[in-house]
Amino acid sequence: MKVRFAPSVLSADFSRLGDHARQAREAGAEWLHFDVMDGHFVPNITFGPLVIRSVRPVSDASFETHLMIEKPERYIEEFAAAGSDRILVHPETCPHLHRTLQQIRATGKSPGVALNPSTPLDVIEYVMDDLDGILIMTVNPGFGGQSFIPAMLPKIRRAADMIRRSGRHIDLGVDGGVNVDTIANVVDAGADLLIAGSSVFAGFGTVKQNLDELAACLAPDGAPGA
Numbered sequence: 728m729k730v731r732f733a734p735s736v737l738s739a740d741f742s743r744l745g746d747h748a749r750q751a752r753e754a755g756a757e758w759l760h761f762d763v764m765d766g767h768f769v770p771n772i773t774f775g776p777l778v779i780r781s782v783r784p785v786s787d788a789s790f791e792t793h794l795m796i797e798k799p800e801r802y803i804e805e806f807a808a809a810g811s812d813r814i815l816v817h818p819e820t821c822p823h824l825h826r827t828l829q830q831i832r833a834t835g836k837s838p839g840v841a842l843n844p845s846t847p848l849d850v851i852e853y854v855m856d857d858l859d860g861i862l863i864m865t866v867n868p869g870f871g872g873q874s875f876i877p878a879m880l881p882k883i884r885r886a887a888d889m890i891r892r893s894g895r896h897i898d899l900g901v902d903g904g905v906n907v908d909t910i911a912n913v914v915d916a917g918a919d920l921l922i923a924g925s926s927v928f929a930g931f932g933t934v935k936q937n938l939d940e941l942a943a944c945l946a947p948d949g950a951p952g953a
């Protein structure tokens with residue numbers, strides 16, 4: 728199975744965000760992941776659409792915007808206009824999830840959902856036709872550099888099953904604690920879009936060395952580009 732990387736800029740050096748975004752693309756990452764946090768849904772505060780807009784000209788990667796904010800429906804159009812290709816919302820913040828996914832689709836962008844570790848997959852059972860991406864949080868959202876929660880592996884497997892049964896192409900992302908110790912297990916469980924922040928931007932090597940090291944942990948047919 729082909730997997731792709733979506734480095735999360737949360738762990739990038741914000742004083743040279745453009746350089747880091749460029750390096751990730753040059754190293755072969757097809758996606759770039761932007762973590763938007765509001766200090767309400769999650770304890771941390773990060774950035775808004777302006778930052779995504781400013782990085783847009785330096786990378787032709789697909790931009791995935793992970794909205795960890797209350798009432799995300801207020802900001803969908805702004806994040807779409809800023810250059811997001813996919814917008815992920817948390818069902819925990821969306822009482823009218825179907826409507827919010829339609830709202831994203833109406834902007835011409837790709838809709839997705841991100842699920843907290845404790846949120847069951849059942850919440851998306853009836854919106855599978857409206858999704859292009861499912862993101863399984865393998866840490867509690869809010870911070871980079873946390874430890875992977877192993878109990879999420881069966882959840883990834885079940886999500887992969889749901890996708891197979893849907894007959895649609897839906898990216899299965901995993902977000903949180905993806906590193907050289909966990910990456911093989913998440914791909915084995917069925918993930919095909921690997922979000923990684925600290926192991927890419929705050930690792931020991933350059934962005935390219937860090938991404939190469941992650942890819943080297945995968946079987947040859949799982950490596951990006953295979």
Ligand code: DX5
Nearest residue numbers: 735868869872903904924925
């Ligand atoms: C956490 C964010 C993640 C974060 C992952 O709330 O959604 O995207 O950047 O960071 P690492 O890879 O360091 O766990």
Ligand code: ZN
Nearest residue numbers: 735762793902
């Ligand atoms: Zn994220």
